Amino acid sequence: MAEATHARGEATAAKPPAPAAPVGRRRGLPALVLVLLYVGLVLAPLVIAALRGGPPRAWRDELASGLALVGFVVLFLEFLLSGRFRAISGRIGIDTTMRAHQLLARTALLFLLVHPFLYTTGLQPWELPFDPTGRTSLGLTGSSILTGVAAWVLLALLVILAIGRDQLPFPYEAWRASHGLGALAVAGLGTLHALEAGRYSADPWLAGLWLGLLGLATLSLVHVYLLRPLGLLGRPWRIEAVERIADRTWSVRLVEERPGRFRFHAGQFAWATLDRSPFSLVEHPFSIASAPAQLPQLEFVIKEAGDFTSRLDRLQLGGRGYLEGPHGNFTLAGRTAEGVALIAGGVGIAPMLSLLRQAAAERDRRPWLLIYGNRHAGQIVYADELDGLRERLDLRIVHVLGEPPAGWTGPVGQFDRALLEQYVELPRMADWVYFVCGPPAMIDAVERALVELGVPIGRIVAERFRYDQA
Ligand SMILES: Cc1cc2nc3c(=O)[nH]c(=O)nc-3n(C[C@H](O)[C@H](O)[C@H](O)COP(=O)(O)OP(=O)(O)OC[C@H]3O[C@@H](n4cnc5c(N)ncnc54)[C@H](O)[C@@H]3O)c2cc1C
Known part of the structure; x- marks a missing residue:
């Protein structure tokens, strides 16, 4: 499929993160x-x-x-x-x-x-x-x-x-x-x-x-x-760019019109109402893929799934957007960890991008591991940027493909215990935190495998994109 891009001004790529103040505690009752x-x-x-x-x-x-x-x-x-x-x-x-x-x-x-x-x-x-x-x-x-x-x-x-x-x-x-x-x-x-x-x-x-x-x-x-x-009327965003970045996967970039009103922790998500009034019932939850340090710019990475997500190219550039949030505890805020493992399936990479970009902005010194699975290579998003992050972070990246191209030397197949135990070394990584995001079946398999490998359940943080499943 041909690459589709439409963008306003020069904002075809999110601003590189600047060092930011450390984030505070998560709000809410224990x-x-x-x-x-x-x-x-x-x-x-x-x-x-x-x-x-x-x-x-x-x-x-x-x-x-x-x-x-x-x-x-x-x-x-x-x-x-x-x-x-x-x-x-x-x-x-x-x-x-x-x-x-x-x-x-x-x-x-x-x-x-x-x-x-x-x-x-x-x-x-x-x-x-x-x-x-x-x-x-x-x-x-x-x-x-x-x-x-x-x-x-x-x-x-x-x-x-x-x-x-x-x-x-x-x-x-x-x-x-x-x-x-x-x-x-x-x-x-x-x-x-x-x-x-x-x-x-x-x-x-x-x-x-x-x-x-x-x-x-x-x-x-x-x-x-x-x-x-x-x-939300007092906290509008402007739709700055909509760009296809991988097979059936889009980047939607927004700019906060009145900067400073929206704050979030890397890895959180928001309910977005795009190109409509904030009173519209059409709102969708998306993880924020950009880092807090990139505000007032903000990015979502969105996979086509249904009515709304399959028509992102029809969004009006310069149109208004409203974000209700932030929500979610898929963040490092309030967590201590000697290292951070990110295990992403498909568009589950979105909150991981935020965590990695923020870590790079803060010059995080901890070891990071990203295991990123896709069905085929055309679904990988921001491969170059991820590679580049290795210069600023102690980051190891493992791409896993279900249907690899000829000559592929990386791991192949589904996330299971056999695959994970090649990269999750215990007890050395027992005090790491493990973030898992992807399709529900993948999350279940990874959680099971990590626990079997000896990772304490309290060290695993999962984000389900279908929390409202029966
Ligand atoms: C916490 C969270 C974070 C998410 N982050 C991302 C992300 O970063 N990138 C991404 O591509 N997708 C993400 N999703 C999934 C995304 O919200 C759905 O794919 C999208 O809303 C589907 O809308 P649609 O109209 O295209 O499809 P539809 O066919 O209308 O919906 C498909 C399914 O998506 C869910 N859904 C639709 N609208 C809503 C809504 N308003 N509230 C809750 N669930 C809804 C429902 O389960 C529905 O059955 C996330 C979901 C959740 C819950």
Whole structure:
């Protein structure tokens, strides 16, 4: 395929990095604090219910109410987990946060779907006169049955659509909007149901908790879709160049219009809205391939994958871009390491470029190892620049190809233990940090192989480009 380039001005190559000040700490609450807060909030309605007491009921009725109470808080907290709040994902990483979001959604679904079937007391409103203590009858009314059933069906639908999202006949953005609004509808209907039908939710404290959580969920959506884009309006970028740099792989270069507003750690990523208003639902996460030292210039290295990434050449040069972020903990910030190993598959090279470029700018003295795998040689990006970095860094580069050209002398095949053990020398490299990025199957294979070789799991940092896989 012919090389395609279009660029504005002279910016056909990112500025070489200048030495930069060392980066600071990552923002966000530590994992332990998050877990304690989460568990505290999830248990809060059970504590309130226990304090409220009431006449004794069959254990199945108590279990049903308990599951509903816990499932409902979990559901509300899902809004915070998916809202990309740095206080939550800053330290633990957005992929861990999103994984928790998916697993907890299934837990909430299970608890909420099961709970109506556990009650031993009558569900039907015609079993009146009902007992206001909820001991002998649930005392459901027509409207509370309606809100409960609607929330129940909608919740199941939301989780099923999220799991099967890739098979849906509509774009990702439409799914995302329907997911957010659908979840808010479940939360609203569920609150109505709990306030009207819940035995314990009649307690003013518990009713207050549900209303507070509903307010928080609504606010988090307002923040994501309105306040955050409003904030981005004041931090515009200009699309400076779009260039094909390898087979189906593009470089998109931006310049910050008001320099100094965007700061990031090498290896982090951002949600980019290019050539559109920041209120657009069309935004995509990309690792930043340039170094912080190169700001106000910034580069993404993007592989064609679908609707948006296959039409990058249509981006308007000089057009506006907006970056929401930075996010992610695929960085050296806050990590101690005697050396740094980068294991990249395909476009997984993007965050590695940022790490290497920043290390060169800072004249990092540690040993670096880059193992970079591609199917064929035409997919390798910035081979010359990578070679050149060896003059400024103690860097060893190993190219691995799946389909090598004639005369290729380097390693061939997939990343596996046999390949990695040729370059990962233990115990000499036990105190290194290992960054892994690429297709999900490659990441799994590399993580497994490194652990088998004796690399401590805590020394492996992976970035998944499909964190939202079911
Ligand atoms: C943390 C992270 C960093 C990434 N860094 C890079 C990078 O440096 N270079 C690169 O080429 N690719 C990167 N990706 C992948 C990139 O985001 C997708 O390939 C791209 O969004 C696909 O968009 P599309 O419209 O072309 O394809 P589509 O067919 O619309 O999407 C293909 C898949 O990409 C994912 N995706 C699409 N839109 C979004 C979105 N708004 N939010 C989350 N996921 C979405 C979904 O899983 C979707 O099923 C990264 C992904 C993540 C999560």
